[in-house]
Amino acid sequence: MISEPSIRDKAAIAGIGHTRFSRALGMTEVEMAVEAIWSACDDAGISPREIDGLVRYDLEQTDEEQLLAILGNPHLRFFAGTPFGGGGSAAVLVVAAAAITSGLARHVLVFRSRARGKHSGYGRGGAQGGRYWEKVGTELPALNQWHIPQGLVSAFQEMAMISMRHRIDYGTTDDQYADVAIAFREHAARNPNAVLRQPITREEHHASRMISDPLRLFDCNIETDGAVAMIVTSTERARDLRQRPAVIRAGAMAAGSHHIRLSNLFARPWEEESPVRVGRELFAMAECTPADVDVAFFYDFFTSLVIIALEQYGFAPRGEGGPFVESGGLAWPNGRLVANTNGGQLCEAFVHGFNNTIEAVRQIRGTSTSQVEGCELALVAGANTDPTGAVLLRRDR
Amino acid sequence: MSSARDAHLTRGLPLPVPSADSAEFYEAARRGELRFQRCSACGLFRHYPRPVCPRCLAREYSWELSSGRGTVYTWTIVRGPTLPAFEEKLPYNVVDVLLDEGVHFVSEVLDCPPGEIRAGMPVEATFVPVSDDVTLVKFRRVRQG
Numbered sequence A: 001m002i003s004e005p006s007i008r009d010k011a012a013i014a015g016i017g018h019t020r021f022s023r024a025l026g027m028t029e030v031e032m033a034v035e036a037i038w039s040a041c042d043d044a045g046i047s048p049r050e051i052d053g054l055v056r057y058d059l060e061q062t063d064e065e066q067l068l069a070i071l072g073n074p075h076l077r078f079f080a081g082t083p084f085g086g087g088g089s090a091a092v093l094v095v096a097a098a099a100i101t102s103g104l105a106r107h108v109l110v111f112r113s114r115a116r117g118k119h120s121g122y123g124r125g126g127a128q129g130g131r132y133w134e135k136v137g138t139e140l141p142a143l144n145q146w147h148i149p150q151g152l153v154s155a156f157q158e159m160a161m162i163s164m165r166h167r168i169d170y171g172t173t174d175d176q177y178a179d180v181a182i183a184f185r186e187h188a189a190r191n192p193n194a195v196l197r198q199p200i201t202r203e204e205h206h207a208s209r210m211i212s213d214p215l216r217l218f219d220c221n222i223e224t225d226g227a228v229a230m231i232v233t234s235t236e237r238a239r240d241l242r243q244r245p246a247v248i249r250a251g252a253m254a255a256g257s258h259h260i261r262l263s264n265l266f267a268r269p270w271e272e273e274s275p276v277r278v279g280r281e282l283f284a285m286a287e288c289t290p291a292d293v294d295v296a297f298f299y300d301f302f303t304s305l306v307i308i309a310l311e312q313y314g315f316a317p318r319g320e321g322g323p324f325v326e327s328g329g330l331a332w333p334n335g336r337l338v339a340n341t342n343g344g345q346l347c348e349a350f351v352h353g354f355n356n357t358i359e360a361v362r363q364i365r366g367t368s369t370s371q372v373e374g375c376e377l378a379l380v381a382g383a384n385t386d387p388t389g390a391v392l393l394r395r396d397r
Numbered sequence B: 001m002s003s004a005r006d007a008h009l010t011r012g013l014p015l016p017v018p019s020a021d022s023a024e025f026y027e028a029a030r031r032g033e034l035r036f037q038r039c040s041a042c043g044l045f046r047h048y049p050r051p052v053c054p055r056c057l058a059r060e061y062s063w064e065l066s067s068g069r070g071t072v073y074t075w076t077i078v079r080g081p082t083l084p085a086f087e088e089k090l091p092y093n094v095v096d097v098l099l100d101e102g103v104h105f106v107s108e109v110l111d112c113p114p115g116e117i118r119a120g121m122p123v124e125a126t127f128v129p130v131s132d133d134v135t136l137v138k139f140r141r142v143r144q145g
Ligand SMILES: [Zn+2]
Pocket: B039, B040, B041, B042, B043, B044, B053, B054, B055, B056, B057, B058
């Protein structure tokens, strides 16, 4: 339960920056990080030397030590990270807002730099780019021992099993998956940053290769090179900077059982799943409802998980996420809930949700290529796995 | 040596390294038994193995025999990419079995073509040795009626 909405409205995203998104940029992750960080500082109108806080994403390979060198050894006062992969992608902003609210830092950098395009150079280390699951080796301690020897080797197969259960329970269809893919591709077609901009048809979706039933190629995020950075500061300070602030109205995190540990996940009641809990806490803190949200950014690693997120965050009743996305339900400008106006991770780029977050900031600023008219409130959700986190961004009044 | 084990041994199959928590599971599997931890206080069966009951937090438990019977709760057909060790058998199924004792267990239904997997399908445990130390728990369809 929330007694004090302690971070509510206290912090804002004041600067956003990114590299180009591409199948192959020919840059290292550190080089991309520098470009995105500099661009975010320019956008905000601050010097990189003013950064005194840092929230890393746990899969990030550009570490504090490298960043200290990059930033000319500033006096970092606050550093933290969010664990749990994609689930932590919006939680970085919750942690940054907490640091700002508590006075532990004044300008917090959050960023993600990721070289995973098909033609980018993969590192050899266990966490150095490439497909993490190809590097698990043949001796499996801990919980990997229960899945990988059975042939369940990667997150996309686990997500496939979660998606299949949603079809078993609610009859979710290939057509509904296609509705998500088509809407987001339409958004990407208007976004010059997007890697995939060619509109697709329902038939093309259905004809794309099955990867792990029920997920086809066009249900899956793309793999790209790219980096995204944001500067979070106090709402008051943000008002003095260059851009219209995207105020963090509310933020929440929840952990309970790791999603890729299916035996735990399936043993839990739906109401206790982390995204459901985050949704409840988020709207309670913001004192509003899903109906107040003007645009939403779901962690679209798979079309099916977008449909599930709609239910978890209360936009659709449980089991009705599929019908919700039909007939352009998520499409700009007339959808029931316009979502992922950058084309999301299915089409723009896969920067672990950070590219979706900066598009939410553009919506609040009024500068999206699929701008929602009068946009005042945006939801940004991390991967709706378990654990996870989410924020609501609002226009400053 | 079984032919199944030989096949796996030559393919670099990723194998579990039993830990203090899981050693009893694998020892039972080698004897052809499926056993799960069961809370001595509240009776809850649990998987994955762990030292504390997730329902009542009791730390006392025993390794109880499972009926080995359950139903397919959800499934996927892996069509690739996958690890080299599994490429030869593509496409193959992976299932989550809900056992009669109430625990979920990720496994594979043997001798079941991709088109024949169904949610709710009754299955029972079978044991496949894959190395000198490790026997994996797989499942087979149970004929109904
Ligand atoms: Zn108990």
